[in-house]
Amino acid sequence: MRRSHVVLVVALVVAFAMLLVAGCGETTTTTTVAAETTTTEVAGPSGDPIVIGAIVSATGPASPLGEPERAALVMLEAEINKVGILGRPVKIIIEDDQSNPTEAVTAVNKLIQQDKVVAILGSSISASTLAIKPITEAAGMPLMALAASNKITDPPVDWTWRAPPRDFLAVGAALGYIQNTMKLTKIAVLHDENAYGASGSADIAARAADFGLEIVATESYKNEDTDITAQLTKIKGASPDVVVVWGTNPGPAIAAKNMKQLGMTQPYVGSHGIANKSFIDLAGDAGEGVIFPAGRLLVPASFTDPAQKAIVDQFVAAFTAATGNPPPTFAGHAFGGLTLVLEAINRAGSTEAADIQKALNETKGVITPDGVYNYSPTDHDGLTPDDLTVVMIEGGTWVLAPQ
């Protein structure tokens, strides 16, 4: 008994010490290699790297969101280091929160304390973002959120900004389309029970009346539900004009197939959560005609501003080359978040938190795949409803929805 304790005490101390050492090392991301190789280029950046932290949900239930974000950041780090920012290389330390707020808290503490980052992107999901927000606020650390919940920036706080369009905008685009273009009034809501679906559904419930819409049924499903016909049967019984489905894959694809099975002919209006190729692959024929709000990234031809089109084309090409797939919306969020932060650092000419804060609040006309950003001390979202478009699935690809 006694001797085993000695051994175990030593083991514990060693384990913790290994953590300390590993934490100080450069082993966190493999991408630091990219920074080192590019510094050897003639006109390349030099000096200490500017260290940016990122927390994404690369594993766990939200990994379809977090994984492309991570891929985009890894790809972008290499691209950026061909020129550098302020003449210095950029190092992005990516942490995985496993779609779990507790892990996000540990990760944010590590990024602030251990890695001495100058700004943090993340997290992919609202729960993790809301969990780390008090910590970054207390530390005076700029946080660029990559999640959609209204509560992240409403009301705006000193140190938190957001890259993706928040629920408010996406819901507005979807409901506005139903009211103005489809000219329908009775809607049924089917949403995922995860944070994404619940938050969107709450926003729809709060604002349907503003769009002259009546909600005749609200039902939900769990992400791993194998069949949604029961929920849809109930919705069918309420005779809506249109079914609004708010969730991330695979639920919305199952819903599309089940609606077809039940012979429901109502139009299907989705959310920006299905703005990726996976939905089209899964839903197949049943996905044809599905309408949803999304950033213009999905239909690059829809970019009218030549500057934005050039940026998006470049991003699509680089991401496709790096991963073999066109970038889903979430990759665009990561690109946008990183662009906004680095642009602010570049303009501020400094990596001091207060300077980054001031520069972010003065951001004007910064272009990303998600739109054109104008931040102010009272607006930490930056986008306007015009930045979202409504797209339709036709022939297995995305086209602008008929106006």
Place this chain on the structure above:
Amino acid sequence: MTFDQFLQYVFSGVTTGSIYALTALGFTLIYNATDVINFAQGEFVMLGGLTAVSLHDAGAPLVLAALGAVAIVAVVGVVFQLLAIRPLHSAGILAQIIVTVGASLALRTAAMIIWGRESLPLPPFTGDTPIKVSEATILPQTLWVLGLTLVIVVALQVFYRRTLTGKAVRACSVNAGAARLMGISYSKVVLLSFGMSAAISAAGGVMITPVSFMGYSYGAILGLKGFAAAILGGLGNPAGAVFGGLTLGILETLTIGALPMSGASGYKDAVAFLILLIVLFVKPQGLFGGRSVEKV
């Protein structure tokens, strides 16, 4: 709720319920042979579906892809037993249960690395034109799920009651020590049980993938529901497992239909588990009666 709606809820319930039933059956086989609750059971379902998707994508006809997936997962089950469970034979049930927890983490993560994070589709066995029954509809795939579940259950009963090996398995679940004295190789029976259990759950995974797709993370929730179904029917009773699975599936969908308010679907699992609790309190041996319950 109109009759047609009721019918639709039942159809929906048996589709899901069949998968719970096959997962529960998988639990039962291993539990009966070893007293181990296999927390990796749901991962066998997931592996079955995803392996079939890969084989089909690689060009195998659907039938071969399905059978191949079942065979491969059965091998995974056997190898898992040999490598991880057998060395713990003398260490007690709990150590073996924890090994299954470790295996479920490892298998799930391996699947994430192999197949990626997005769910994958598999075409239905025979088209997806819905069949109308009154005003309710049912997919041909659902009929396949139901039919094959029935075939598996009957085949299992025949195996247990008519074959010598099956009788040996049953003998072991009643009294392993006595069975050994009778010359039955306990370790072979356990190995067989793991293989069969993995195969049955994998078959469930293959059959449900055309209906609901399959992703690396599906195993956890299917395993949980399968375990609940096994308890509901009476842990250790194969017929009870099937009955428990179908009951659980129908309970979930009928909750959606029966609760009048909007948003009832959020409570479907809660109602199902509440009934599970009531059954445990009122009739601890489960609806069909498990292996004996003793009061102290």
Place this chain on the structure above:
Amino acid sequence: MPILAFLRRHVWYIAFSIVILSAPLFTGNIYYLSILAFMATRLMIVLGLNLLMGQAGQISLGHAAFAGIGAYGSAIMTTRWSMDPWLAMLLSAVLAAAVAGLIGVPTLKLKGHYLAMATLGFGEIVYILLVQLKWLTNGTDGIGGIPSLTIGSIDFGNAQMFHWLVWGVALLMLRISLNLVDSRVGRSLRGLHRAEIAAMSLGVNTSFRKVQVLMVSAVFASIAGSFYVHYVHYVSPVSYTIIFSVILVTTVVIGGLGNVWGAVWGSALMILLPEYLKRYNQDYTQLVFGVMLILTMIFLPGGLVSFRTLVAKVRERFRGSRAGPVTGPEPRGGS
């Protein structure tokens, strides 16, 4: 010298306390302190579950839910009803104990793993309620703005102060567990675990004792949940799924079932190992972790505390049979 005898008796407990409580003197790094804080809250839950599993021989698959009751009880009472955090913690613990009693009374009368089955259903129901009762729990968005703990003018929002507070409580629970295992109650509990009929014939009310242990372990879990939310200032249902319950049971067995110190080693391994593995590859972390759990059980079926057995076995093999006889892990709490 009674003091010397006392010190000798509790040398490991005292040594562990000194090491862990002095950590903030060496590092003010909030990252390390947060890992240790999460280890402390994990330890509290595992200590209770270890008592239940080791002493009463019963498995609970609902301890995530008991922790959730503490976490959400504290979050709701302090943010919505502006209640004093300590009072909220107390009331949540009482609620957790009451619920544990309600589940324990009907199921612990039965022989077999009925508690495991009932707590499985209970845990899932609690999780669904946390998600669905939006007016109370704010659903999946979770509850933010949970205040720090304070005593008078001492603010435990500070990471170092919180470290001493949370480890102080965890060490107290460790002490209670050690004493309980050595006490008459502990002996009667182990008696009922091993030979139920014999214990009964000696006048031990077995099912009543088991319900008591279940309630104590629920209180431990609830208090851990309360401390967690006052540290993170945010709570969401994601943290209280059945998967967390399974991880908790795993922690107990990995550490060493029925050995109070096993709870310490189990918690340390389960918190530190993934954090360490993550440094090398995020995607493979859970895969390697799962395999290491399997290997730990194969080589140390008695958990980490049976390490000595393994060492002795290896030594025996090298030295021949001259070493003394070695048996399995000691069933007692030690120190």
